[in-house]
Amino acid sequence: MSLHLKSAAELGRGIRAGEYSSEEVARHFLDRIDQGNDRLNAFVTVTAERALEDARRADAAIKAGEGGALTGVPLAHKDIFCTSKILTTCGSKMLSNFVSPYDATVVERLAAAGTVLLGKTNMDEFAMGSSNETSFYGPVRNPWDENRVPGGSSGGSAAAVAARLAPVATGTDTGGSIRQPAALTGLTGVKPTYGRVSRYGMIAFASSLDQGGVLAQSAEDAALLLEAIAGFDPRDSTSVDAPVPAYATQLDRPVKGLKVGIIREFFGEGLDPATGDAVQAALEVYRSLGAELVELSLPALPLSVPTYYVVAPAECSSNLSRFDGVRFGYRCEDPKDLLDLYTRSRGEGFGAEVKRRIMTGTYVLSAGYYDAYYLKAQKVRNLINADFKRAFTEVDVLLGPTCPTPAFGIGAKVDDPITMYLNDIYTIGANLAGLPALSAPCGLVDGLPVGLQVIGPHFAESRVLAVAHAYQRETDWHRRIPPAWA
Amino acid sequence: MTLTRRDVENIALLARLRITDEELPGYVGSLSRILEFVEQLSSAETGEVEPMAHPLEDQVQRLRPDEPTETDHRELYQRNAPAVEAGLYIVPKVIE
Amino acid sequence: MTIEWEVVIGLEIHAQLATRSKIFSASPTAFGAAPNVQANLVDLGYPGVLPVLNGEAVRMAARFGLAVGGKVARRSVFARKNYFYPDLPKGYQISQYELPVVEDGTVDIVLDDGLRKTIGITRAHLEEDAGKSLHEGLGAHTGIDLNRAGTPLLEIVSEPDMRSAREAIAYMKKIHTLVRYLEICDGNMQEGSFRCDANVSVRHKGKHEYGTRCEIKNLNSFRYVEKAINYEVTRQVDILEGGGSIVQETRLFDPDRNETRSMRSKEEANDYRYFPDPDLLPLVLEDGWIERVRASLPELPDEKAGRFVGEFGLSEYDAGVLTASRETAAYYEGVVGALGGEHKLVANWIMGDLSGFLNRDGLEIGQSRIDAERLSGLLRRIVDDTISGKIAKEVLEAMWESGLGADEIIDAKGLRQITDSGAIERVVAEVMESNPRQLADFRSGKDKLFGFFVGQVMKATGGKANPAQVNELLKRLLPGG
Structure with a gap:
């Protein structure tokens, strides 16, 4: 079997068993990137030399009898994670010249686990987008249909893994930015509980919603990677000081007797019927495995999109103020005074969607509007959170669709921000409440993948992964590869 | 909420963003639509509800020991700076 | 008919907390380093970095709160104050807004007529300092040094309780004494460790509502505070008596010209858009923690002065002078302790001759060339009649110049008193x-x-x-x- 058809876990085992070296694996994926990236635009930076160095080091470690499950396994980082000595662009002209002097905690931990860095993946600018069309580096194409979007904002990571240019990749999820692209490209994408994965070195979009995670081929791979990146980090005040379970060893927990909540609000108007059918079929698989399906209602949930589009822009408007052309990043030519330096560096350095969100956020925080918009949204956020809390007193997990439709065409929604925003209608709730959530592939509609979303209570990553894994033992949707990339 | 050009110009100034005359109408339209969209929040009954600033309500701020462990990396950190002189970040003259 | 004007003053004092590292980063806070060598990734606001709160800064704020009889908040929240300025790297300052760490304190000041007055402290909150802009020698440019960025500040906001520049000075000095007693601020005004903004307005005497106020920024000496307030009062009264009205604005004191002037740069559309900082969690202080801080408080100046009057029989005035700084009080108590009493004699010598030498040479009492032990050696010779008070003055001078002890000088110069x-x-x-x-x-x-x-x-x-x-x-x- 060709190396790129193997999962990250399989590659790790093969390298440790001496079936192939990490360097061979790295070269194989670098070749695939070389041949395929022009078509997909999944990578902003390919770190070929670094990959080979990492791989040789991993091989030496294996030889010395060291190393673990991920030693020698190649991966790609979303270009939102700071990587020392390597360009970190966040998909923006603003950071098109930015070489981070430090590594993000996620990057540091995966390097310490012996992984091999293939490169940095394309993304919506500053993670603001659901289609990867807002990147300064151009749109990413969906390997299932290159005229369609891969979703966003972790679209580069999704396309890279879906096309097997990398066996696994990191992502970040503020309103669905891991789960939605995972759904649209047939991957398993996990966003852990807020505070599980350190945000240190992850360029902030909306600090109270951002969470790092993984785009993988299966729940098993996702568990392996999540285990490596999760855990307390004293450099992030919002990082939770709690032990990290060995996710990969807890995947086989049975779903028999599990109470599965079906959120009524997720199956209403706006859900593409074929997508709904695929999700219903998946629910039947759970029923056949002995899970108890309970329908319930989260009445405040329909307000999650408007809530998000107040909270996230508010935080982003402040988070992005540091990009001012003074200490790093893009600076305009010949500023005539300080105001000119600021307004032109920022006006020229940020793209249209980022500017739109900064202005939305500036507006909702400004004097006279704070109460009506920002404070109101924070209160509604609490209502949504209370809905989830109540739900988890009745059920163990919540299941539903990840997205209302399969991947849409490039350019189809760029003209109307609201239509684009509504793509995240099912994913945003988990961010507002800080819940662990995952998307797993559960079917194809006209040759395009559809995602099943699993949402758990705080810190129940193990359960969420096990629920997905149980499904993946019964089905093979997660093994489907875009025909052009097999 | 329908914004005027003047509103958007004011927001852009507050956010220190140069918006060109050609771009302005587009932002007036899209920002107005976004604000209109989020106004459905006003329909929610939130009488006594506390605002939620953070997803993990029980977590509290951790305190760091007062140890100055950082050392000088000015040269490395200033490699990204557009303009530096004598160790200072340089900007156009600031008039107070 | 002449109108009698009443002056209304409130002060916002910024005290740099004497922590070793910054409030949200582990950079050192030492003064006087080369530009930007003490600015780390967090201080520079690099993409992806996050603040982590220095516990010592919190402890210091709590010390202050307890010392002024204020409420130390069980729960307080850090907020972002958003504005663009090159010395503010993130484009926002982390501060506290709706829920500060300290509220509702008071301090007493003594007025010129000897009467006491209580000044309210509305709140004290933790925040980070900004960097510095340097304009000299850079032509058409300004240089930014971010060494100071992230230094912890306690902003102490008074009620508008002061009615003259003298009262404002007395209040500011009182806070200055207090923060040094508490060892939370070095009080060095030249280095900017202790500075204030003054809110000044005037109104007709007897009126209840306040006049329109102006905020005078960045006053870093007691003398400037006095001059700036007096200038500002005259300016406002002149405008009002000329039929004009006061514009609420931020003004800067120019010590070279002895006047305040409008800071137009601060006036353009300021809307700080405060909101809770999502990178920091609520600061929660347990009762037990607060009680431990309370138990660690030193004897405070007012208590100490009260004891000097009650137990030692000093006058209020002498007690006030001797407790004005923790060092002076320690010196005084050191001499008294060594002598086993003689409270008034010791007070006179410290406030008289010794302080004359200190003033002449521009020294603080902590730098005195005659330490408490040595001074007690001299005074002992007065008490036991070895020398007269007059001779003692001569000996003190010789001690100051030579660094020798009293007995060595008395013997060498043969100054022993004749009692035969x-x-x-x-x-x-x-x-x-x-x-x-x-x-x-x-x-x-x-x-x-x-x-x-x-x-x-x-x-x-x-x-x-x-x-x-x-x-x-x-x-x-x-x-x-």
Whole structure:
């Protein structure tokens, strides 16, 4: 079997068993990137030399009898994670010249686990987008249909893994930015509980919603990677000081007797019927495995999109103020005074969607509007959170669709921000409440993948992964590869 | 909420963003639509509800020991700076 | 008819907390380093970095809150104050807004007429300092040094309770004393560790509502505070009496011209858009923690002064002077302790001769060339009659110059007091003999000449004769037989 058809876990085992070296694996994926990236635009930076160095080091470690499950396994980082000595662009002209002097905690931990860095993946600018069309580096194409979007904002990571240019990749999820692209490209994408994965070195979009995670081929791979990146980090005040379970060893927990909540609000108007059918079929698989399906209602949930589009822009408007052309990043030519330096560096350095969100956020925080918009949204956020809390007193997990439709065409929604925003209608709730959530592939509609979303209570990553894994033992949707990339 | 050009110009100034005359109408339209969209929040009954600033309500701020462990990396950190002189970040003259 | 104006002043004091590292990063806070060498990734606002709160800064804020009898909040929240300025790297300052760490304190000040007045402290909150903009020698540019960025500040906001520049100074000095007693701020005003903004307005005396106020920024000496307020009051009264009205604005004091002027740069559309900082969690302080901080508080200046009056019998004034700084009080108590009493004598010497030398040489009491131990050595010789107070002044000066102890100087210079009454009597006899005319005059009723004879005896003994004995002998012998 060709190396790129193997999962990250399989590659790790093969390298440790001496079936192939990490360097061979790295070269194989670098070749695939070389041949395929022009078509997909999944990578902003390919770190070929670094990959080979990492791989040789991993091989030496294996030889010395060291190393673990991920030693020698190649991966790609979303270009939102700071990587020392390597360009970190966040998909923006603003950071098109930015070489981070430090590594993000996620990057540091995966390097310490012996992984091999293939490169940095394309993304919506500053993670603001659901289609990867807002990147300064151009749109990413969906390997299932290159005229369609891969979703966003972790679209580069999704396309890279879906096309097997990398066996696994990191992502970040503020309103669905891991789960939605995972759904649209047939991957398993996990966003852990807020505070599980350190945000240190992850360029902030909306600090109270951002969470790092993984785009993988299966729940098993996702568990392996999540285990490596999760855990307390004293450099992030919002990082939770709690032990990290060995996710990969807890995947086989049975779903028999599990109470599965079906959120009524997720199956209403706006859900593409074929997508709904695929999700219903998946629910039947759970029923056949002995899970108890309970329908319930989260009445405040329909307000999650408007809530998000107040909270996230508010935080982003402040988070992005540091990009001012003074200490790093893009600076305009010949500023005539300080105001000119600021307004032109920022006006020229940020793209249209980022500017739109900064202005939305500036507006909702400004004097006279704070109460009506920002404070109101924070209160509604609490209502949504209370809905989830109540739900988890009745059920163990919540299941539903990840997205209302399969991947849409490039350019189809760029003209109307609201239509684009509504793509995240099912994913945003988990961010507002800080819940662990995952998307797993559960079917194809006209040759395009559809995602099943699993949402758990705080810190129940193990359960969420096990629920997905149980499904993946019964089905093979997660093994489907875009025909052009097999 | 329908914004005027003047509103958007004011927001852009507050956010220190140069918006060109050609771009302005587009932002007036899209920002107005976004604000209109989020106004459905006003329909929610939130009488006594506390605002939620953070997803993990029980977590509290951790305190760091007062140890100055950082050392000088000015040269490395200033490699990204557009303009530096004598160790200072340089900007156009600031008039107070 | 002339209107009587009443001045209303509130101060916002910024005290840099004396932590070793910054409030949200582990960079050192030492003053005077080369530009930007103490600015790490967090201080520079690099993409992806996050703040982590320094526990010592919190403890210091709590010390202050407890010392002014305020409420230390069980739960307080950090907020972002958003504005663009090149010395503010993130484009926002992390501060506290709706829920500060300290609320509702008071301090007492003593007015010129000796009366006490209580000044309210609305709140004190933690925040980070900004960097510095340098304009010299860079032509058309400004240089930014971010070493100071992220230094912890306690912003202490008073009620508008002060009615004159003198009261404002008294209040500011009181806070200055307090923060140094608490060892939470070095109080160095030249280095900017202790500075204030003054909110000044005037109103007709007897009116209830406040006039429109102006905020005078960045006053870093007591003298500037006084001058700036006085200038500002005159300016506002002149405008109002000329039929004008005050514009609420931020003003800057120019010490070269002794005037305040409008800071237009701060006026353009300021809307700080405060909101809770999502990178930091609520600061929760447990009762037990607060009580431990309370238990660690030193004796505070007011308590100490009260004890000096009550136990030591000092005047309020002396007690006030001796407790004005923790160092002075420690020095005083050190000398008193070594002597086992003599409270008034010690007070006089510290407030008199010693402070004269300190002032002359521009030294703080902590830098005194005569430490408490040495001074007690000198005063002991007054108490045990080895030397007179007059000789002691001479010895003190020699101690100051030479660094030697009192006894070494007394012995080397042979200054030991003559207490042998036989010896003194011989000198008295000699003096009477060599001044027959004065003796005759005295005996014929010129009582004033008594002092002349005292002087002659002291002169003849080089000042060493015990003055009490001299007096007694002269009283007995001068009137004659």
